[in-house]
Every structure is written in structure tokens, then in C-alpha cells.
Amino acid sequence: MTQRWPLHPTPGHGEALTSWLHRLATRYGMDLDQLVRHDLTPPGAPAPGSTGSLDLDAPSELITILAARTGVPVEQVRRMTIAGWVPWLLDSLQPEPVPGGAFDTYVRQDSVLVTSKEHPDREVTNWRAWLPLNSKNRPVSRVCPVCVESTTDGSLTFPLIMQLPITLTCPRHGCRLDAAFGSYAFFGWEHSKTNDRPAPRQVVIQDARTEQALRIGTVALPRRTVHVGVWFRLLRTLIEELSIPLSKLRTRPRRSIELIWRKVGHPARAGIVGAARTYETLPWPQQEMYLEAAATAIHLVETGEIEARGTLGHLLTPEPDRPAHDGLPPRDIWDEAREAMTEALTLAQQDPLAAEHMLAILTSLTRTEKTFRGIRGDLIDLDVPEAFLPPTLAAMRSRRTSPGLSHNSPVAIVHKT
Numbered sequence: 001m002t003q004r005w006p007l008h009p010t011p012g013h014g015e016a017l018t019s020w021l022h023r024l025a026t027r028y029g030m031d032l033d034q035l036v037r038h039d040l041t042p043p044g045a046p047a048p049g050s051t052g053s054l055d056l057d058a059p060s061e062l063i064t065i066l067a068a069r070t071g072v073p074v075e076q077v078r079r080m081t082i083a084g085w086v087p088w089l090l091d092s093l094q095p096e097p098v099p100g101g102a103f104d105t106y107v108r109q110d111s112v113l114v115t116s117k118e119h120p121d122r123e124v125t126n127w128r129a130w131l132p133l134n135s136k137n138r139p140v141s142r143v144c145p146v147c148v149e150s151t152t153d154g155s156l157t158f159p160l161i162m163q164l165p166i167t168l169t170c171p172r173h174g175c176r177l178d179a180a181f182g183s184y185a186f187f188g189w190e191h192s193k194t195n196d197r198p199a200p201r202q203v204v205i206q207d208a209r210t211e212q213a214l215r216i217g218t219v220a221l222p223r224r225t226v227h228v229g230v231w232f233r234l235l236r237t238l239i240e241e242l243s244i245p246l247s248k249l250r251t252r253p254r255r256s257i258e259l260i261w262r263k264v265g266h267p268a269r270a271g272i273v274g275a276a277r278t279y280e281t282l283p284w285p286q287q288e289m290y291l292e293a294a295a296t297a298i299h300l301v302e303t304g305e306i307e308a309r310g311t312l313g314h315l316l317t318p319e320p321d322r323p324a325h326d327g328l329p330p331r332d333i334w335d336e337a338r339e340a341m342t343e344a345l346t347l348a349q350q351d352p353l354a355a356e357h358m359l360a361i362l363t364s365l366t367r368t369e370k371t372f373r374g375i376r377g378d379l380i381d382l383d384v385p386e387a388f389l390p391p392t393l394a395a396m397r398s399r400r401t402s403p404g405l406s407h408n409s410p411v412a413i414v415h416k417t
């Protein structure tokens with residue numbers, strides 16, 4: 001039987017697997033490779049070739065042993081890797097079935113600012129959403145300077161999302177992330193001067209939505225709440241549309257996209273001239289410009305300054321006013337609630353994250369295990385798979401609160417900044 005480690009700092013909120021493994025290894029005076037080789041690889045099995053790839057996908061045996069050693073549920077450990085976010089963040093980590101299929105399915109199936117017909121054809125092969133192709137497989141690429149300054153006991157955690165080109169700010173402090181390089185034990189800033197430009201409000205809102213998507217599986221948009229998978233596809237599609245050569249657009253969408261770049265204060269298409277380039281291959285400063293432009297685009301659609309004519313565009317505008325007398329019985333908030341509940345149930349029947357979230361909402365005022373079991377049983381009767389639902393109230397509460405406990409875990413490591 002795999003023995004529980006006596007000391008095991010709990011994972012931080014959204015922490016990357018290797019960041020947590022580094023903190024665990026430090027506790028026992030080891031480095032990350034030693035911990036993986038000696039304590040997390042089954043006897044006779046080959047150790048993972050590179051610990052750098054563990055954040056992408058970790059062998060299931062390693063996850064099982066780690067869960068047993070620490071008491072952290074397998075599913076929570078898996079979510080510390082990119083593979084744990086398939087199919088919400090990206091469709092698959094497997095090779096694409098047909099060349100260009102992954103890109104077409106993720107980026108070109110829907111549209112936001114322009115109609116799908118206005119998306120110029122282009123083939124992007126061997127592509128995976130959001131995974132930076134220029135990261136050189138290094139664990140540390142962006143860090144919050146305030147987190148570094150305010151953490152003195154070595155318990156600094158590195159969220160998985162910060163290592164991907166999806167957010168610009170720290171979810172705890174709201175300040176911009178700074179580019180960094182190196183390893184968890186020793187990293188340096190890429191620029192000697194801290195990036196002290198404040199993050200615009202619309203960027204903070206965009207990042208808060210991403211953070212909410214990862215935390216609870218849904219995002220509240222002006223029209224309605226959408227599933228985490230819809231949010232990431234909307235954002236990536238929007239970035240693609242902002243990279244379309246302006247000469248290929250008709251007058252109205254071209255003016256909208258020119259206005260977005262003017263308002264955000266960066267050159268159109270982040271200064272790229274000629275054919276479109278793939279976002280994931282761009283250097284970070286240009287990715288930063290695209291993320292700011294996406295946030296500005298969403299803000300301008302929400303305020304009605306530009307029109308979003310694509311299939312997902314309506315999600316960014318509030319519900320249109322209904323005429324008072326349209327011949328139908330008047331609707332009230334309970335009609336809306338019933339519709340939302342039906343939609344949530346359909347999601348929960350297919351998606352473990354949505355199922356857990358639904359159970360958490362329905363039992364938010366519940367104090368006893370008996371009532372919890374009753375509500376859980378009702379969901380199972382409604383065809384929500386039992387395996388999607390935490391078995392007890394205590395298990396569910398601990399899953400939803402444990403990340404926050406990690407900040408008290410002292411680990412002696414020195415960060416060279």
C-alpha cells in the first residue's frame with residue numbers, strides 16, 4: 001500500500017503540478033526529479049522522460065501515487081495539468097485526426113465579431129489551443145511581482161494558467177504579470193524594470209472571467225452564463241478575428257476592428273503585416289497586445305459601440321427588451337430560472353465539473369449529510385452520472401475549500417529575483 005507522507009503542503013489555488021511537486025520535494029530536501037524518480041514512480045516503471053512535461057500531462061500512475069501520498073483527490077491532482085482541462089480548455093492532446101482539424105474545430109466553428117463567412121480560409125496544422133510553442137518547456141514564464149514580494153516563507157505557488165498566454169494579471173492582486181525565466185528554485189526577471197503599467201479595467205474583467213471559468217466551470221456573460229469551454233473558444237476565436245488582414249474584411253467589420261486597435265493603443269494586428277500568424281507562436285509582448293485587444297473588443301460590444309455579428313456575439317450583449325404585449329403570457333424571473341435549471345442539468349449530465357458545480361449550488365444551504373444525500377440522489381435520478389458527484393457533503397466542501405489553505409505552508413526555498 002502506498003504510504004501517506006507525513007508532511008504535505010496542500011496545493012495552492014490553480015497551482016501547476018510541478019510547482020506543487022517542487023514545494024513537496026523541498027520539504028524533504030530533494031529536487032523535483034529525485035522526488036518523481038524515487039517516490040512517485042512505481043517499481044520497475046520508467047521515470048517520466050522530462051519533469052518539465054508533467055504540467056502538460058502526467059502519467060496516471062504518478063497521479064494515483066501522489067494522491068495516495070498526500071490525500072489530495074486524484075481528480076484535483078489531474079486538474080493541475082493541462083490534460084486535466086481537456087476538453088474544456090482544449091479539445092485534445094492527441095495528434096489531430098486530419099491535418100488542420102484541431103484548429104478548424106476550435107477556432108473556426110464559431111465567430112464573434114465577424115460572420116463565419118468572413119473568416120478567411122487558412123490551414124493551421126499540428127495546432128493545440130493556447131499551448132505556447134515558444135516556451136522552451138520551462139516551468140516559469142510569468143510571475144506576479146507582488147506575490148513574490150509578499151511571500152517570504154517560501155510558499156510561493158505558480159498557477160498553471162499563468163504559464164499559458166491566456167491572462168495578463170494576477171488573480172489575487174490584479175496587477176500585471178512580469179515575464180520571468182528560470183526554474184522554481186531560481187528564477188530571474190526578463191526585464192530589469194518592473195512592468196508597472198496598470199492593467200486596464202476591461203483586462204481585469206476578462207481575467208476575472210477566466211479565473212471564474214476555471215474555478216467553478218462557468219462564466220457569467222451579459223446575456224447568460226456560459227460553460228467554461230464556450231468561454232475559452234469565444235476568447236480564442238476573437239483573437240483570431242483580430243488577426244485577420246484588414247484588407248480581407250468588408251467595410252463595417254474592418255472599421256470595428258480598426259476602432260478596437262485604436263482604443264487599445266497598439267498597432268493593428270499587434271504590428272503584424274501580411275498573412276495571419278498563429279497566436280500560440282507569437283512572442284509574449286505580441287500575445288499581450290492581442291489579449292488587451294480582445295478585452296477591449298468585448299468591452300466595446302458590451303457598451304454597444306461596436307456590433308458583434310458572429311454566432312457567439314449575442315452572448316456579449318444584454319437581453320434585448322421584450323415588448324410588453326407581444327401576445328404571449330408575461331414572463332417572470334421564475335421562467336428564466338426554470339430555463340437556466342434545464343440548461344444546467346443538461347450540462348451536468350455530460351460534464352463532471354458542471355455536475356459538481358450544480359450539486360454545490362443546490363446544497364449551498366444544506367447542513368446535514370442526510371439532506372445532502374437526498375439532493376444528490378435526486379440528481380442521480382435525473383440521469384447525472386453518480387461518478388460525477390462527490391459522495392458526501394464533507395468531501396465536497398473540502399474539495400471546494402482546500403486550495404486556499406496552502407498559503408500557510410512554510411517551505412524553505414530561496415528565490416533569486
Ligand SMILES: [Zn+2]
Pocket residue numbers: 144145146147148170171172173174
Ligand atoms: Zn499576485
